[in-house]
């Protein structure tokens with residue numbers, strides 16, 4: 001059995017303080033990178049063999065040893081010891097223990113600095129695919145629900161005040177749009193991070209004849225990095241990744257806020273399924289949207305991770321510093337949080353019903369048709385500013401009489417503008433108005449139908 005003490009034991013005198021061991025270890029966090037660490041090491045060892053820095057036999061020994069370690073970790077048979085600090089030292093020590101002297105050759109021409117920069121990239125590439133798959137599921141859930149409400153009208157709000165009528169489908173598809181941008185942002189992040197740091201060593205590269213393109217190809221990177229000092233100290237992609245997670249969280253939080261409001265007694269627009277509600281320990285009548293509230297609140301964690309990540313980076317001198325080790329806490333926390341929130345959101349969306357009867361019963365409250373009436377006047381040749389004034393006065397009149405615009409008689413309407421004719425009644429009333437939207441992307445039933453078709457096709461290919 002080869003000795004497996006830490007490789008710097010000959011440099012530092014005596015045993016480290018227990019406090020030191022506990023404080024510097026990252027194994028408890030980075031052990032979840034083990035697969036990527038091993039894949040990276042196999043590629044590195046293969047390249048060492050190609051370059052004749054180790055023999056073919058040695059490569060096979062190393063590869064088999066690493067695969068065995070990987071299987072043991074996956075099966076929960078592996079004993080992690082924090083004295084090895086991190087996943088890199090843990091695996092290397094285990095390899096040396098298993099295959100002996102040959103194991104000591106694995107780290108040839110490599111530093112943990114280029115190793116961790118590689119591991120995180122490999123992990124993040126996969127994690128981005130997981131996040132994108134979850135985004136797609138959630139987008140599909142919104143599209144499915146939209147399909148049930150492609151004709152039903154609800155109030156559209158600005159400033160949380162009734163603004164204009166919209167179809168429920170358009171409202172729901174607004175989240176599909178937001179999530180699409182989140183999807184694309186993650187793709188951009190993945191494209192940008194997809195370069196291989198291996199061969200950059202601790203900071204300066206190496207005097208050994210490594211073939212950087214070989215490891216890059218084996219690991220599916222699209223290129224190698226071109227500045228060793230930069231790449232060992234670069235965590236831009238971690239900040240960017242967390243930012244992308246933070247925006248997903250923001251979008252989920254705004255949606256959650258909507259449905260918390262919409263499920264209240266005052267609104268009564270949506271009914272969140274009982275399976276996704278909780279009750280109160282004292283008030284027997286309660287049906288609380290706690291899951292939505294927690295989605296809203298967990299956004300804070302993700303923002304916290306983003307601020308932490310940026311702060312970790314901001315004052316570091318060039319090259320690698322141990323500060324970097326703290327990156328993983330935050331990339332993991334951000335993606336874990338967003339993953340669960342998306343799972344929960346998807347389940348809620350798929351099981352929610354809109355109370356269309358209740359929404360319709362109040363749909364003519366709040367003068368949702370006022371803007372359309374002004375547009376009608378524009379169609380009759382009235383300048384928009386003037387039309388705006390006419391409708392403003394009509395609304396004020398209606399409020400005094402406790403009436404809706406459509407309840408005013410033609411003469412009453414004509415008192416405010418001679419341009420008004422009998423066809424006005426086809427142009428007011430929330431349901432009529434929604435049907436009249438003609439601009440691309442508008443919130444009417446025709447456009448919603450087109451958007452549903454578009455998304456079904458688009459998302460069907462994912």
Ligand code: ARG
Pocket residue numbers: 026030086112113116322324325326
């Ligand atoms: N655990 C470290 C990290 O996550 C690995 C690199 C340590 N390198 C070093 N020179 N101390 O960043």
